[in-house]
Amino acid sequence: MSAVLxxxxxxxxxxxxxxxxxxxxxxxxxxxxxxxxxxxxxxEEIAIFRTANDAVFALRDACPHEGGPLSQGIVFGESVACxxxxxxxxxxxxxxxxxxxxxxxxxxxxxVDGVVELG
Ligand code: FES
Numbered sequence: 001m002s003a004v005l006x007x008x009x010x011x012x013x014x015x016x017x018x019x020x021x022x023x024x025x026x027x028x029x030x031x032x033x034x035x036x037x038x039x040x041x042x043x044e045e046i047a048i049f050r051t052a053n054d055a056v057f058a059l060r061d062a063c064p065h066e067g068g069p070l071s072q073g074i075v076f077g078e079s080v081a082c083x084x085x086x087x088x089x090x091x092x093x094x095x096x097x098x099x100x101x102x103x104x105x106x107x108x109x110x111x112v113d114g115v116v117e118l119g
Contacts, residue, residue, distance in 0.1 A: 065084070066084060
């Protein structure tokens with residue numbers, strides 16, 4: 001795993017926008033319509049999801065209902081169904097579909113030249 005430092009092109013040092021992007025490997029290593037988890041020291045794992053269209057999303061691997069492992073859910077469209085009680089979570093926003101309520105933390109993720117980077 002390597003880190004990439006990204007900054008905007010502003011001349012003003014005070015306006016630097018620093019972000020650390022972690023290279024977490026080739027997108028092909030993510031199962032289509034599935035997920036892999038990324039361990040977080042001292043915290044809950046992050047689930048990296050891949051849709052049928054190769055879109056990639058990152059959410060905390062804990063359902064907003066009772067903390068079920070979203071990484072073990074079923075990915076459909078741009079949502080995941082939690083394996084415990086079938087709540088549907090929008091992968092873009094991390095929000096549960098109505099009538100359920102709640103949301104899970106999401107993370108910036110990008111695919112650059114076939115490599116998944118987590119921001
Ligand atoms: S823990 Fe996910 S639906 Fe209940």
